[in-house]
Amino acid sequence: MDIEQALEIVSQTHPGVVRSHNEDSVVYDESCGLVVLADGMGGHNAGEIASSITVSLITTEIKNSLENMRPEDRGESGEDVGVMLLREKLQKANTTIYNASLSQPQCAGMGTTVVAGLFYDNRLAVAHVGDSRMYRLRGEIFEPITRDHSLLQEQIDRGMLSQKNARLSRNKNLITRAVGVDPAVDAEIQVHAVQVGDIYLLCSDGLNDMVEDDEIGAALQMLRANLQLLARQLIEMANDNGGRDNVSVILIKINGEFAVPRGWLAKMLSWFKR
Secondary structure (H helix, E strand, O other), rough: OOOHHHHHHHEEOOOOOOOOOEEEEEEEEEOOOOOEEEEEEEOHHHHHHHHHHHHHHHHHHHHHHHHHOOOOOEEOOOOEEHHHHHHHHHHHHHHHHHHHHHOOOHHHOOEEEEEEEEEOOOOOEEEEEEEOEEEEOOOOOOEOOOOOOOOOHHHHHOOOOOOHHOOOOOOOOOOOOOOOOOOOOOOOOEEEOOOOOOOOOOOOOHHHHOOOHHHHHHHHHOOOOOOOHHHHHHHHHHHHOOOOEEEEEEEEEEEOOOOOOOHHHHHHHHHHHO
16 A cells, blocks of 8 residues: 555644743654654744754655655665664754754754654654654554653653652653754664554653643544544643643554565566656
């Protein structure tokens, strides 16, 4: 199945109840199986600039690269194509934002979190920096597939805080990695096999800070047949619980397989398409 037919994608973003402007940015492109969400930070709307640069640069660069590549291609070091592209383009976004923050006083100190997914060949490459998340609903199991780069998560990992007490911590928004704050960025990248029926959720922390994971999972279970309604419901849940931050979501449902044809005939046809 063509990837545009295999993937159903919707997104929604909202400034929340408290804030006057929205520093989140979301972009998706079904034609190349790409989804990107970024949550910016910085004064004088610089966070909005950082998140916008990140999502637009990653989308444009990956789309252009895929015109000359195939899902089965490998990088020079043998890296999976999805891993290679996400790492390269995130570093390019990081450099662009970092240089802008140095050269433009109004952008000093700006940065952004990011979570991005590239679907190809019945796989998903996921890259994230900071505390924007990706979750997966597979059957009855709802779980995060990214792990926050935050002081709070480090305290949980060390046994200093329980998950329950972490909800009450004042350190919720202290992230340990971000795009654009240092000359290089350390993105965490994983590859997952996808299954028909999976639903993936990308969100800024404006959702999961306001709504418990089990409530988010219950909403996905209940409204999985209508992604547009589900996206609106998730935004409303965050705002009904206080809406203290911008809140953004991208939802992806896997409606069919999108494996790359293999064998000598498929390879021959791929050469004629170049």
